[in-house]
């Protein structure tokens with residue numbers, strides 16, 4: 001049992017340091033307001049439910065239709081007997097939404113990233129990755145047998161240096177998050193597109209936090225930055241703005257998608273998406289494509305929150321994205337502030353090392369189209385008071 005002793009000792013250390021994570025229990029659906037065991041109703045200010053679709057009646061109805069007409073699950077991977085007409089329909093709708101040739105669904109965006117680099121890159125190739133890319137890209141890259149390099153976050157000079165140094169590689173791939181999930185900052189896509197062209201590199205953007213969120217019609221970071229149609233391929237998720245349930249995908253050139261269908265291990269060896277999720281995701285796309293009401297509401301709420309909380313003396317990372325980080329420094333402080341906020345009826349996550357660099361622990365607020373102004377005002381008041389008590393905001 002020496003392994004268990006080692007693990008227990010480390011857990012005890014985390015507990016003593018105040019960095020042990022405890023999962024709160026929700027007894028309601030996801031939404032702007034949720035019920036939490038022992039706390040009652042609180043404002044949810046930390047989910048990826050950007051458009052408020054996670055419990056939208058049209059999506060729930062579509063999911064119910066999925067179960068009624070197509071059953072609970074397929075008990076199979078896609079290539080054996082797990083492909084229904086609705087899987088093909090969702091893939092085609094996603095290609096249409098992203099302006100790409102074809103799309104392959106995965107169980108999650110984690111799986112999409114896990115199944116990309118190891119499948120298409122060999123020892124003769126190189127992948128060059130932003131240092132702040134999501135853990136699923138980091139692990140996905142680890143699995144690949146190709147050459148690997150990392151550039152400083154959003155630093156195009158550093159990326160250019162690596163592209164020049166590795167000019168001899170047979171194929172070069174650059175991979176970036178469209179939106180960095182702990183920062184709310186956007187990748188410099190115009191510069192990335194230009195560098196990829198100049199050095200004949202294939203650009204992959206994980207737009208999990210951009211899809212359904214950024215751009216006038218929610219088509220993501222490329223639409224927002226004027227690089228629509230210029231990205232090599234995207235990976236993204238159905239688990240955030242585009243419905244909020246589960247599922248991920250890679251979308252891009254036909255040949256890439258066909259190759260992944262033949263060889264990508266998380267696609268070949270893991271179950272197909274359940275019908276309820278597939279029809280729910282199609283209903284989410286229907287809502288996003290119908291008009292821009294939700295996207296505009298999300299944008300307005302984000303602007304309102306960012307402006308008001310800054311005007312009340314709490315410094316937030318500047319930007320336009322609904323991810324709004326408040327840097328508090330110490331991990332234990334971020335966790336205890338998050339607990340204080342929960343006691344005041346506002347749910348905001350505290351993130352510390354190793355999720356973010358040492359000394360840069362933070363509260364990560366995330367705004368939703370579902371929030372009312374009254375809810376945002378209540379949340380801001382609570383954050384300002386807790387920040388002041390913890391020395392994160394100077395007392396006025």
Ligand SMILES: Cc1ncc(COP(=O)(O)O)c(C=O)c1O
Nearest residue numbers: 108109110134181208237239248
């Ligand atoms: C940038 C990024 N990529 C991938 C993922 C994983 O997405 P999924 O939940 O679909 O596996 C996330 C989720 O947090 C993410 O933020």
